[in-house]
Every structure is written in structure tokens, then in C-alpha cells.
Amino acid sequence: VTARSTIYEVARRSGVSIATVSRVMHDGVGFSAATRERVLAAAADLGWVPSGPARGLASRRAGIVGVLFPDLGASGEAEEESPLYVDEVIRGAERAATAVGDAVLIAATRGASGRDLAYSVAGKVDGLVVMARSLAEHDIEAISRSVPIVVFANRPARRGHDCVGADNRGGVGAIVAHLVQEHGYTDLAFVGGPARSPDSVERFAGFRKALNTAGLPVLDSPDAEGGFTEVGGARAIRALLADRRPPHAIVCGNDEMAIGALAVLRTAKLRVPGEVAVTGFDDIASARHMRPPLTTVRQPMRDLGEEAVRVLLERVNDPDAARCSVVMPTQLVIRRSCGCRTRSAEGREWLAS
Amino acid sequence: VTARSTIYEVARRSGVSIATVSRVMHDGVGFSAATRERVLAAAADLGWVPSGPARGLASRRAGIVGVLFPDLGASGEAEEESPLYVDEVIRGAERAATAVGDAVLIAATRGASGRDLAYSVAGKVDGLVVMARSLAEHDIEAISRSVPIVVFANRPARRGHDCVGADNRGGVGAIVAHLVQEHGYTDLAFVGGPARSPDSVERFAGFRKALNTAGLPVLDSPDAEGGFTEVGGARAIRALLADRRPPHAIVCGNDEMAIGALAVLRTAKLRVPGEVAVTGFDDIASARHMRPPLTTVRQPMRDLGEEAVRVLLERVNDPDAARCSVVMPTQLVIRRSCGCRTRSAEGREWLAS
DNA sequence: TTGTAGGCGTTATCAT
DNA sequence: ATGATAACGCCTACAA
Secondary structure, eight states: OOSOOOHHHHHHHHTSOHHHHHIIIIIOOSSOHHHHHHHHHHHHHHTOOOOHHHHHHHHTOOSEEEEEEEOTGGGTOTTOOSOTHHHHHHHHHHHHHHHTTOEEEEEEEOTTHHHHHHHHHHHHOSEEEEETTSSOHHHHHHHTTTSOEEEESSSSOOTTSEEEEEOHHHHHHHHHHIIIIITOOOOEEEEEOOTTOHHHHHHHHHHHHHHHHTTOOOOSSOSEEOTTSHHHHHHHHHHHHHHSSOOSEEEESSHHHHHHHHHHHHHTTOOTTTTOEEEOSBOOGGGGGSSSOOBEEEOOHHHHHHHHHHHHHHHHHOTTSOOOEEEEOOEEEOOSTTSOOOTTSTTTGGGGO | OOSOOOHHHHHHHHTSOHHHHHIIIIIOOSSOHHHHHHHHHHHHHHTOOOOHHHHHHHHTOOSEEEEEEEOTGGGTOTTOOSOTHHHHHHHHHHHHHHHTTOEEEEEEEOTTHHHHHHHHHHHHOSEEEEETTSSOHHHHHHHTTTSOEEEESOSSOOTTSEEEEEOHHHHHHHHHHIIIIITOOOOEEEEEOOTTOHHHHHHHHHHHHHHHHTTOOOOSSOSEEOTTSHHHHHHHHHHHHHHSSOOSEEEESSHHHHHHHHHHHHHTTOOTTTTOEEEOSBOOGGGGGSSSOOBEEEOOHHHHHHHHHHHHHHHHHOTTSOOOEEEEOOEEEOOSTTSOOOTTSTTTGGGGO
């Protein structure tokens, strides 16, 4: 690890000008085969790696896209962590970026310093994917004046920005429809996540709408709230059971709360799905290993991450194109916790391979 | 999203020189309060974000650390995916980096283009954390001549590089010791991961050593191999059962294979842990939800990621310090699949909160 | 096919 | 407290 060598040294060692070195490294034309060899040899010899900053400065392209995500847990916000799916989204983003030779810069905005980090990151990238709740609307606005931004969330498109998200409403709607139509449940409860989470808000909206459509009564707010965590879900269910007799089905805002719900119901001697049905959202890995396997809704998180970066890169290449707003479909995953008897299927079919 | 404005515009609008603008933005001294206000106002006004590349070029510090990880699945390598724990490591790295105001650049090295990506990334960062199996030794060597590298793996330190990893041997050793001493098992089988995975190799080494210590016979290679996946684990167990009568205990190289094992054993009507004990490694989220809850070894993946970046940043600041090699301890997590009856405890205690 | 020279937007070093 | 002005390492017309 000695001082980084520069293009000048490579040029000198191979007896050509820096322009030729640059050409060999990138253009692929404009030099003889012999020259090429000499340059490549000299480069390898020195262990030279072109300076990203210098390249970025000269070409006005960093070759980097950024992803900002929230890290709520660290900031002490009530037992809530950075959502699990963040990792999936990041992986997806990485794939889409890598596909075009770009790299992905990630940063969690936590606490007060998160804002500064966001600005710092903005300066280092060609474009930014901002996940819900990671940056104040005001800052998004400011930053987007110098760097293209794609908002990763679920609200209907914010004005002026591209945005991509999953169909939360439709997902919950499908679950409710299944619960009502297939199982004939009429008394459903909803356990929400953090009140300010767009995901949670959208899912509850979907719940309300579906119940309305089915002609069933609905509350104005979730029957209980559990902050999207297992402990939170457990607590919410305990509160729920203390309040009223068990509903036919408990629709949880995400899988983790549903898992917490299952544990509490078990200790309360309420059989699932016999006496109470339970559903989740997200389809995290644990979902199909639960007892009973959890009926839930799968979000294509990785695909969403890929799509977000694709949209971002398009905008980077064409700042004047029309804004776009992508809503990707979700998929109902029926297992046992809703009352269905899909034995053998889910969670075992793969054993056949 | 108009053309990015520059420090010159900010300087002009606030009636000062670019030097002063720079000072206001970073130094924190060398200007009057009034000047400061004007500059800040102008900057906010323009939505100006200092150019990372320009800063990096001038200051010789990108403010970015890179993390390279393998993505085996995509390259078609036998039913194997990018290890689950990669996400955790990345999160840890992100924390450590953010703590000092740096951002993290991630890139998966898959297929042939992975190599190019690696070099490209190397040029953009101040230092690089290279996870096992993501880059050929040869390339690590080449790149490390211009950028500090920390190898994230588990082999005994490679020559010349800092390296950090978990105590795989010790972890498996603890499991075996428990199985032998507490439960009196004498016939243990080991299911390995990919043959070339350092993790897998180290874990099997730990297995052998522990059996030796216990005075029990050992094979030269794993009894079966499952590529670190559920399907692979299932397949391995089927092969194992076809070969010989069930062992007392099956020590799996990771949790996912153990989960596959549980499924196969269930369909084979072999009770766990009644007739066969099963253990895993990693302690992924699903582990404690399994039936029975999985006895396993927890690796502090996030901490490892943090540590790797800390070590890296130290080296960036002091290239001549002595090489260091960090091995972090693992922790035995006893649940039910080994035969222990820790009912109520694991996986439920949190309900009390 | 190859070389020359002028930016790119900051930081940092001198002056003032 | 503030302003000029060299670097910084590379890309890219423009020449040759």
C-alpha cells in the first residue's frame, strides 16, 4: 500500500502519452496492439487503478448511485428497527447498478447527523434513491435540485419526483377478500405498524376499503398498533384481547407482528386458525416456517430495488423525460394461518427437487 | 434537476471568494458570522451540494469505503446464493463508516465482469473490505498495492493483509462439546457447505478437532455436503440416510441446511431431537421459530462488519501500522433441537417485556 | 495511431 | 477574516 500511482507513471513506463493510456483503459480504439500490451503491462505492474474522483470530475459522472434508508432503531424510536426489507431493496439496487457498471453507495440516515450525511452522499452520486422516512420532504426537495431523486415509497406519487413502490392497498385488499369470501369471516381486526409509516397507512387504507367493499363495518383507525416488530405485535394482541372478545381474523400490518401475534395467541390457548385466523405482510423467510405457516402477502422487494435504480438511471440520462410513478403488484401467499388447508404444498414442495 | 451549480456561483451570490465558501462549509473557522449566514443562505438558495469527486480529487480522500461481497447464485454456481449474513455485515460496515461521516460503497462480484467492477470500485474508495470468495487472491494482491484492503474471512490471516473474521472452529467446537458431554452422543455426522468455502472448511476443521479431543473417530471429509442452502441440506440428509443408519446427531454447517434437514427428518418419521439431534450455525432469524427451535451458534455479523471497517479506517490513517488479525468469538445458542429441554426460555422470554 | 492542452470543482497554501 | 491561485488525476477535443 504505497502512494497511489497515477496515469502519468503508467504513461512514462510504457513510453506513451497519458491520452493513450486513457484510451487503452476505456475507449478500446485508437492504438496499436503493441501499445496496448505495453500500457496494460505497465498498469498491472504498478497496480494502478484509475482515480474515481478524477474520472468523475472530468467526465461529470461518478458511476455511483446512492441509496438512502432509514435506521429508526438506532435513533431510539420506540422498539422499531430498520425494516428488514431494506436489505432486499439494497440488493436489488446493487444488481441493477452493477448491470450497467455502476456501484451503489448506501447510507442510513439516523438521528440529526443523518441530514448531513444525506447531503454528503448526494454530492458523491449521479442519482439518489430515497427510501420512505429516511429524509424530510424539505431536504428531498433541496437535494433534488442538483441530483435526480427517486422516492421509494408507497404513497401516491409525490409531486415532481419519480417514485416506485409496491401495491400495499391491493395486497391487503386481496387478503381481506380471501378472508371474507373464502372463509366467511365477518369480524376482522387490523394491527397497524408505526402510525407515521406510509406502509402502515397504506395497508390500513387497503383494509378499510376492502371491508367497505364487502359491506362490513370498519373502524377509523387500527384496532391496535405494534410498531412492525414481534414484541410490538405481541403487545398489541394482548391489548386487543383485553379489550374485546377475539375477532374471527387478525390482519397484521407485517409478518413480524403476525409472528408476535401467533406466540401470544398460543399462550392464550387460542388456536390458530381454529379460533382465530392470522395474516401477515411481506413474506419474510420465517413466515413459512411458523406454526401454522403464515398466510401473507409477498412484496417483490428485490425487484422494486432494481426498478428504482433503473428508473433513476433513466432520469440521469434524460433529465427532461416525463416523471414516472411505478407501482408493482403484490402477491397473496396462502398458507395455513388463514384457515386454509393447503397441506403438503407451501414450504415442502421444494423438497421434491 | 437543473445543471449542478458550483462553488463559484455560491461565492458570487454571497459576495465572497470560493475559498471562503469552502471554509464555511468545512473548516468552521476563518470568517465572520455575517459572512457565514450569507454563504449558507446562498448555498441553500441554489440547492448546492459540494461535488464529491472534486473534493475527493483535491483532498485525496473520497470519504467512501467499499465492501465487496460474492454473489454466487447469480453466476449459476450450484444452487448456492449469496450468503444471508452478507446483509448483516454490510449493515455493520455502514454503521462504522457513518460514525465517522463516511459512506459505504457496495458491489457484488459476480461472473467475469466482477473483476472489472472490483477494480472500478477500488478506484472510488479510500479502502476496501473484501469478503471471502468475492475476489481472487491475485486481484486482492494487485489492488492492495494502491488501496488498503481488509480481508473479511476466517482463514488464519493471509500474509500481508489485515483480516477479521469469526471463530468458526471454536463455534463448532462448542457445539460438539455440548453434544458429546451433555447428551452423551458418540455418533456425530457433519454436513458441510460448498467445498471451497472458507467458512465451511473452518467449521469442519473445528468439528474434526473437537471429535478428536473427545476421543471419537472422525472422517476426513464431511459426511455430506449441502451448499449452505435449504434444498441442499435436505438433499444431503437424504443421501446421508440412504447410506447409513441415522447418527445420534447431525451437525450442519449452517442454519439453512439444518432447516432443510429438519424437514427431511420429519417426512422420514425420525423425531428430532428424540431420535436424531440437529444443530446449525449462524442463528438466522428463522432458527428460533423452527420446530423444534434450532440449537446453533451465533456469529456477531454486524459487529464483524463494524470491526472490519474500523480496522480499515485505521489503516487508511496509518498505512505503516502493524498488520492486525481480528477473530471475534461466537456464541453457543442452546435451544431444543440438540435434545435440551429449555422450554419457555428461548424464543418466548421476550414476550414478558 | 498518438500527443498537447484546457478544463472539471474542490482544497490548500500563500499572501494580504 | 479574506482572496488569489496552484495543484489534484483524468478526459477530451483538437492537432499532428
